[in-house]
Amino acid sequence: MIRIFALTDAGARLGERLKVLLLAKDSNASVSFELKPQPFAETIQGAFTHGERLILICATGIAVRTLTPVLLDKYRDPAVLVLDEQGQFVIPLLSGHEGGANEWGRQVSDLLNAQLVMTTAQPYLQPVYTVGMGCERGCSQEHLLDFLNQCLSQQGLTINDIVSINSIDIKADEQGLIDLAQSLGKSFQTYSAQILAAVNDQLINPSQYVYDTVGVYGVAESAALWSAQQATGNEAELLQAKLKTPKATCAIARAFPPGTGSIGEQD
Incomplete structure (x- = not known):
């Protein structure tokens, strides 16, 4: 709102x-x-x-x-x-x-x-935005799309602003996520728990339950952060920490292409 x-x-x-x-x-x-x-x-x-x-x-x-x-x-x-x-x-x-x-x-x-008029340390110039999502098995494309739009809207973003949708590798065959990415013309990328563990210290909402279930402390936040980092080669940060519905999770990360400097935090 x-x-x-x-x-x-x-x-x-x-x-x-x-x-x-x-x-x-x-x-x-x-x-x-x-x-x-x-x-x-x-x-x-x-x-x-x-x-x-x-x-x-x-x-x-x-x-x-x-x-x-x-x-x-x-x-x-x-x-x-x-x-x-x-x-x-x-x-x-x-x-x-x-x-x-x-x-x-x-x-x-x-x-x-x-x-x-920017007063914070890093003037944000053409950031790369990536989305991380997790969901229960069989979650519909329609539910995922509505949820994604809500998350983007909270940050003043639209589908056009993001470059990819990302998740953990056990969701590589999740049809709702596959169909969502295809319908939006975005790449769908998945990563192993071992790879996603590299950004554990950057998570805002780590979950022991999620770790015990899939081997990583947060699917949506981890996938968003890792994909943004890989897309730019620069450190990423969470723009939107994990949000949840009864069926899905979503997080948004951003990073800056080489040459725009590292992320500063002066809120």
Whole structure:
């Protein structure tokens, strides 16, 4: 869910325009706009604590003072962008790396033909995104597609942004995953537990149960990380930690091609 808030009439015009542009970019997205919500702080804080991504068309100081009481950490806080009411500048304010605000800010700035104001250590230029997925035997392509779209939408991404779908080798014959990748025109790659173990220390949600079952501490996160690393030759990071449905898991990783530098973390 994307919530857009503005405090002025000029900001309202920008908010309405941006809502239309975001929905045109992704028709499956859920986007709302509100002008001068009342009570202001409680409305913004409520949306934030529910994990909704925010676009605040207001002064940066107002945004900071409003959100400070409800901040947790970079792994749990949703992405927040701040825009000036003329739509000239887009500032990823919170969760730039882990929450995807940097990449989301780039996308929004492209939509508005605005200037992206990056304040974190690594300016993200053309990252490579990979998806890791696991599922129960016989999980349908339809379920996997709906779930994948939800995960991508949370990070401001679409199917066009990812390069591959990846899993563990015992899923190499999983028809739902095979059909999903083929229908989307993406490569489907699988790796052994021994290979995936190389990224154990980078997992956000390691699971002893998963290890006891398949020999690796996390299928979705491991496969996403390893494939991004192999695609670029550079260190990868998890953009979206493992999400789950009763039937499947999904994670998103990213890395940068050679020459763009290593990943910095300054959220």
